[in-house]
Amino acid sequence: MDFLLSKEQKDIQKAAREFALGEFPDRAQEFDRNESFDLSLWKKACKLGFIGLFIDEAYGGAGLGFLEQGLVTEEFFAVDAGIGQAILSSAFGSELLSVFGTEEQKKRYISPLLTGEAIMGTAITESDAGSDVIAATTTAVRDGDEYIINGSKMFITNGTIANYLNVFCLTNPDNPDRHQRHSFLLVETDRPGYEANKLHGKMGIRASDTAEISFSDVHIPSSNLVGEEGNGFKELMEFFNLTRLHVTAQGIGISRAALTESISYTKKRKQFGVPLASFQATQFKIAEMATRIKAASNLYYKAVWLVDNGQMDHTLVAMAKWFSAEVAVQCADMAMQMHGGYGYLDEYKVQRIYRDAKILEIYEGTKEIEKTIIARALL
């Protein structure tokens, strides 16, 4: 067993850390308060090669693995989760295209994501179809060599800024097997009938765009079908197995941020004439955070290593995603507690960490859904 990173992996990690530390801290509070983002940061990150490390070189990627992408994710989220998400979600869906897309789709739609020319997203959730993705009712009806799409989707990352989206549509409603009724279709957002409304008031990751979107007789060519018609649910499960790795790395990054802030604050802040760090109650929290982060990291590294070595273990991915998200929420809570009243103010980074962490237990499958996957494999 080898837990050591190669020189190339360490270089990627260092470059990501330096980029994040150099670019994020001055802007993080502004983006969080205003629910805004500066796309020039995303373009810079593309130029430096931080997007699509796991994508084949043939489509403009680095031809590396999910671990290398995870190292970048962890470093970005360890500095600011909102900016990390705004930058790295710009290629959310390239995982699906890289596995199920045609050669033409990969060339046309993946490469621009890596050069800073296009942003994408993936639209699955609907107002009445969240955890129960198969309940999705957005329809795509075949008409000659086109599909016509109608319906709406909720909580779509990059909905107002994406150039195109993978959309999970009902294409075969009469199939007796409800797992074979949906398909993924690639929809360019400049097609007539597409509308997006930004959702305001998110608790965290406020630099990231989230929208409610709708399709009203949106025509797309049938060549925009990704994968096989009726196979969308299976493709979605494979997609989640990959994107949950990203979320796991996000959790480790956020947890590290909580620990760093706690160590620095409790060494400086004095009560009863001594630094908070000298109290055993503080020391136990610090020890617990560090140990939980190591445990989450080890689960993650094993899960991602297996994926990069062609041995997907979807139960382990579900365990890693759930655990890392929970550790992030726990670490954020402990960090907030150690900051006392000051942490409650948004001038302190810990408040943002506390708000940002929660999303990890919700998107890409809630923690209950992850536990259901794990239990199913065992029972």
Ligand SMILES: Cc1cc2nc3c(=O)[nH]c(=O)nc-3n(C[C@H](O)[C@H](O)[C@H](O)COP(=O)(O)OP(=O)(O)OC[C@H]3O[C@@H](n4cnc5c(N)ncnc54)[C@H](O)[C@@H]3O)c2cc1C
């Ligand atoms: C900021 C943000 C960004 C997002 N980005 C995207 C995106 O880009 N694309 C996209 O498609 N979606 C996106 N989502 C949607 C996200 O994936 C869903 O919110 C999530 O899957 C949960 O669905 P829901 O909100 O409808 O909750 P529900 O499914 O209604 O769940 C509510 C609660 O009930 C529990 N529950 C539901 N079913 C079960 C069950 N069978 N057993 C036990 N408990 C259960 C859940 O775990 C949860 O605790 C995003 C959401 C947010 C908030």
